[in-house]
Amino acid sequence: MRPGKKVVVVGIGNVKVTVHSCGRFYVALTCGCGTSREPPPDVALELCVRFRDRQILRRACMSGSWGDADRAIPFFPFIRDQPFKIEIHCEQSRFRVFVDGQQLFDFYHRLTSLGDIDTLWIKGSINLTKLA
Template structure:
């Protein structure tokens, strides 16, 4: 995606700049796993020595809860609490902070968690911090993903390359479709029909669809977060859903370097796509 910033497998504690500063309409996405022995997680949006947003899940012996606050001129403001938390020790964390004119809209694992009104103008926020209580996979700063989604591969597809997709099927989801395209057709068409509970794989070439590969058992659940990894190997595509192998598809279109588009359609909220 244009106008986006990605840190892959960053070490913690992590401090990184936000290119162009914090901007209305963009999201910060933190993806990782909370350590099993975590006592407090810190995710901060920083303006020099001040902290515009301090997002602080705590595990102090009782049920997990979250504290939010702002640090200005060395002084903490009034804490805001949420005495429930989907952010659990030893479990995956997908934190999304959407910047709006009045608030930070905070979502956890695809579900809205709470809003936090700005106490410091967003124009002053230049960097972010994550402490060492999270094992990080990615941090992204970008405009929210939208469906239909399309991204281009500069040098085509190559063996050993993966694409990772995080999303949430809508409660009334009918279908989710993912395609690897080239100039003349679709090399790999991966389509989940929820009502029929079937997954279709196929190739569109020379103006016609090939023979379908069909199997039962859609690997997604409505209104539940998913992680899809599609690996391209020399001989086949392999699809993993929530880190479990779901399907394989042997290449029918052999010129991998000509496959230069990936797209997603369907009834889902798209949270994050890690490109090739």
């Protein structure tokens, strides 16, 4: 990853609560692939979309240590069983995140080695239709 690049995730949020998903999904930009249950020790940005309490948590992990989660959002853009498009734009000092074309928040880089970000890690209650 580097400034000027973006990642696009298109899908449908499925809010069925299962043993593993709890009605949420995760999208993360990571350094390496981790496992099906856990991301690797270095995560530049993890988004946790929680339908039940209408939150989008954002955090980063450095050497296996998670930082504080940011929670404030101006609105919750996801609608149950409706398609959405998340765009994560990488800028020099931050990721700028859009949902369905509307800017939702900025996440300032905590992991500064952007060149090491090589994996898009996704899990949870989501049906993917496109990745770019």
